[in-house]
């Protein structure tokens with residue numbers, strides 16, 4: 452989606468994607484990355500996700516990429532932190548309590564910023580893009596992530612014709628074909644989560660699967 456779409460969503464606080472709890476697949480599968488030591492973790496399109504607090508609590512330094520200044524300020528406000536901010540090129544880096552959120556466009560991030568990361572975490576980032584923009588996202592992610600680096604990917608899949616995204620449906624086959632071009636892909640778990648998602652139930656979407664994948668940059 453174009454930046455204006457997300458700025459409007461944050462402005463009107465239509466942020467149904469934001470979870471009030473840490474994602475259960477993150478808690479369950481983060482150890483699958485087998486990260487030696489703690490190290491930096493990159494979180495693309497991070498929003499104000501509490502998942503970043505979970506990662507920081509594991510001892511990781513978290514580097515998030517987020518377009519919206521509102522999302523950034525709401526994240527730190529909820530954490531009770533006052534970040535230090537500095538401008539670097541067209542991005543603004545906000546840091547506190549082991550978390551740095553880079554405000555600005557993911558597509559213009561410099562590879563150097565992510566070069567030192569030992570892992571990455573994508574929840575509701577890949578599925579935020581319609582099919583025609585999703586491949587550009589995967590290409591940019593692959594350009595940022597160094598070879599051998601593991602990540603956890605969490606997706607949703609449902610019959611796309613039943614609902615207008617985002618979130619957009621991303622099937623295991625799509626992940627295998629397009630993400631698999633750049634990353635080794637292992638399916639960790641897939642679960643029916645329809646009952647937990649009232650928006651999908653209301654629209655009579657017949658099924659909704661959440662899946663967790665272990666990725667390793669080739």
Ligand SMILES: C[S@@+](CC[C@H](N)C(=O)[O-])C[C@H]1O[C@@H](n2cnc3c(N)ncnc32)[C@H](O)[C@@H]1O
Pocket residue numbers: 452454457458468469470495496497498499500516517518519522555556557558574575576579617
């Ligand atoms: C569906 S939300 C997911 C947020 C978060 N991952 C979560 O689980 O709550 C997608 C987020 O990506 C941000 N975003 C969209 N396009 C972006 C871009 N080009 N660069 C950085 N962030 C972007 C939006 O502002 C929004 O907060």
